[in-house]
Ligand SMILES: *[C@@H]1O[C@H](CO)[C@@H](O)[C@H](O)[C@H]1NC(C)=O
Ligand SMILES: *[C@@H]1O[C@H](CO)[C@@H](O)[C@H](O)[C@H]1NC(C)=O
């Protein structure tokens with residue numbers, strides 16, 4: 001009940017905000033998607049205007065209504081429309097989808113060492129020819145992580161721009177644009193690609209920051225750097241205080257593709273799945289793929305529940321979040337000598353001084369109607385300042401600490417029965433630690449049994465986490481809600497307690513009122529794992545500039561470090577192929593390549609309307625000879641066999657691999673076959689005599705009728721003398737209507753009060769949370 005209370009209030013406030021937002025407008029921003037760019041040169045904006053003129057009945061209204069013409073990389077526009085006008089346009093020729101603008105949410109540096117990208121830096125060039133485009137909250141351009149000392153001029157292919165609005169590019173940050181078409185910003189935002197949130201500076205420096213000395217207020221001191229420190233960064237600011245609008249996201253893709261980026265990194269997503277051509281990230285990344293650009297996406301922070309993975313289009317890389325071998329703990333010592341360890345980033349040194357310790361329940365402010373039922377959780381506005389001042393308070397809920405700060409408390413010890421997985425550390429603005437519910441009982445017992453209970457909290461330590469890598473609880477899990485025949489997520493990367501760059505204008509802990517400025521912060525999310533994968537993809541791209549997006553993705557997946565299945569009940573639905581291993585991805589031996597035509601065949605199999613797909617591809621041959629059915633034959637570096645409840649296991653998959661290793665190579669399969677299942681791979685040897693040669697093999701997976709098997713998994717690894725090309729397979733039969741929890745967003749429940757972190761990127765939700773108060 002405790003945490004729920006904190007949450008209901010923001011929900012209430014957000015619906016109010018939405019209501020007044022809507023009252024003023026009967027025309028709302030809509031995104032109209034029209035597929036491939038028209039081949040002829042006639043003004044695309046004039047065409048969009050003509051369509052609007054027809055739908056709205058007036059040229060001047062049409063002009064007023066048009067917000068964006070997409071036309072640099074694909075066709076479509078964003079315009080303010082009523083429901084009826086949107087419907088009229090959706091029936092016009094050439095229109096694939098019309099959707100109201102939606103608000104998306106944003107979903108170091110030991111981490112690169114942990115994935116073994118330590119001494120393999122490529123140097124510039126070829127790394128400096130690679131441009132990573134990030135759709136995020138912008139960056140802090142003067143941040144030391146973006147120092148361009150020693151950088152040459154941008155690569156000749158670069159066609160991007162740099163706005164001069166409160167922003168100056170250099171030879172590291174070579175492009176910067178911003179988009180706010182629908183009032184997603186508030187007073188804390190600056191109309192510039194300049195980052196006031198911290199999130200975009202964090203993701204950009206994780207992917208491609210230069211080496212800098214870093215720490216979070218003295219903790220985790222060392223060198224921070226991105227995966228490709230010599231690569232360039234292009235900034236597309238689409239996220240603001242209220243979130244990230246789909247019209248802006250699509251415009252950023254339109255620009256980034258035409259500007260000439262090589263890899264697109266998108267650490268944001270929707271909390272519910274939609275069809276591919278209704279989703280701006282799926283649309284944008286599809287057209288990016290057509291132009292040879294891989295998009296790397298966060299899987300979402302809605303775990304550990306099944307079918308929560310977002311950004312699951314097969315032409316993108318979907319990245320889960322896992323731990324590195326460093327975890328932050330803060331010990332506390334009770335007056336009786338007992339030492340307990342919490343999972344916390346505590347950068348306040350009490351030097352061992354002890355303070356009186358009280359239970360929050362005895363410090364209720366009765367004047368305002370609070371009682372121990374509220375104050376035991378230390379809810380904002382519930383505490384009696386006379387009782388709390390100068391003391392350490394034991395609270396039975398994870399909170400932002402504001403109640404104790406306002407009452408001049410000396411510190412807080414939290415434990416929360418609703419926090420089941422203590423696998424992420426947060427930081428507060430005063431001495432704080434979070435301990436397990438069992439240890440919480442010990443603290444409460446000590447308080448009730450001693451006359452003058454006291455405690456002290458110590459500065460955090462970084463401990464070695466021998467369990468790592470483990471997929472963190474909040475990381476969204478597969479299978480894909482839309483394409484059961486594609487295994488998602490694809491891969492996992494470090495996303496827990498990552499130290500990287502930060503905006504000095506942003507808050508530095510979970511407490512909204514924290515005014516300490518910092519250039520580095522330690523935060524968690526699939527938002528943090530995504531730029532690790534983007535950096536790894538850029539690394540492979542630097543070595544193989546001509547590889548397709550599918551080839552780069554295949555290299556990352558087939559060489560991934562195998563995760564320990566015994567630590568993950570949901571196996572590949574947690575980690576996909578495993579943890580990124582960029583150094584090995586340079587030389588994968590074989591790749592599973594795929595072209596636009598392959599993805600279109602996949603969409604035909606998925607039952608997408610042929611008329612629609614022809615508009616998307618701009619090609620009349622689309623879906624000839626393809627009938628809808630199982631989409632098993634997309635040349636994907638993993639296998640997913642969905643079995644209906646009570647049916648027998650039976651699937652045949654065909655794959656084609658391209659030799660990118662030595663000319664003469666013989667690969668034989670090593671198959672890990674789980675109980676229940678039979679796997680036959682044909683032929684038994686793949687013999688190559690040239691680089692670029694392809695070979696095709698089939699995989700037959702069979703077994704008895706199954707029911708209620710959430711996942712069974714194995715793998716096929718093609719080996720030659722120096723390569724191991726590993727592809728996992730999964731067999732599963734989740735039922736429709738099983739406990740899928742798409743609407744439930746763990747990020748709302750757990751670190752809900754965390755200002756300016758990945759979790760805050762939540763559209764209107766963030767608004768209420770910034771000022772948590774007790775509901776009446
Ligand atoms: C990194 O490389 C070392 C030595 O080559 C190996 O033992 C270790 O398992 C690798 N770690 C990862 C995360 O791949
Ligand atoms: C950038 O790096 C160079 C070389 O290390 C250094 O001299 C310079 O002061 C740095 N500039 C900034 C703005 O930090």
Ligand SMILES: *[C@@H]1O[C@H](CO)[C@@H](O)[C@H](O)[C@H]1NC(C)=O
Pocket residue numbers: 166190191192194
């Ligand atoms: C430019 O950015 C600074 C923060 O660095 C901010 O204080 C200022 O208001 C901004 N100026 C404009 C014109 O937006």
Ligand SMILES: *[C@@H]1O[C@H](CO)[C@@H](O)[C@H](O)[C@H]1NC(C)=O
Pocket residue numbers: 181182183
């Ligand atoms: C955005 O908000 C401002 C101020 O509240 C208002 O004047 C303006 O019309 C709004 N614009 C849109 C596109 O809603």
Ligand SMILES: *[C@@H]1O[C@H](CO)[C@@H](O)[C@H](O)[C@H]1NC(C)=O
Pocket residue numbers: 349350351353
């Ligand atoms: C702990 O010691 C440091 C260094 O002597 C000092 O700066 C700090 O204020 C002390 N903290 C407290 C709470 O006394």
Ligand SMILES: *[C@@H]1O[C@H](CO)[C@@H](O)[C@H](O)[C@H]1NC(C)=O
Pocket residue numbers: 365367368383384385386
């Ligand atoms: C109780 O709450 C009221 C209203 O916030 C506040 O004015 C008062 O100072 C509080 N009393 C104590 C003892 O903290």
Ligand SMILES: *[C@@H]1O[C@H](CO)[C@@H](O)[C@H](O)[C@H]1NC(C)=O
Pocket residue numbers: 609610611612
């Ligand atoms: C495809 O969809 C369009 C638009 O929804 C519709 O007009 C058309 O009839 C559909 N075609 C087929 C073959 O289903």
Ligand SMILES: *[C@@H]1O[C@H](CO)[C@@H](O)[C@H](O)[C@H]1NC(C)=O
Pocket residue numbers: 618619620
């Ligand atoms: C597709 O077919 C139509 C009608 O046959 C034709 O007008 C059009 O030019 C063709 N488009 C392409 C891209 O071939």
Ligand SMILES: *[C@@H]1O[C@H](CO)[C@@H](O)[C@H](O)[C@H]1NC(C)=O
Pocket residue numbers: 652680681682698700
């Ligand atoms: C795989 O299964 C298909 C269909 O059941 C069958 O025709 C084919 O012979 C099998 N191939 C192998 C290699 O077992």
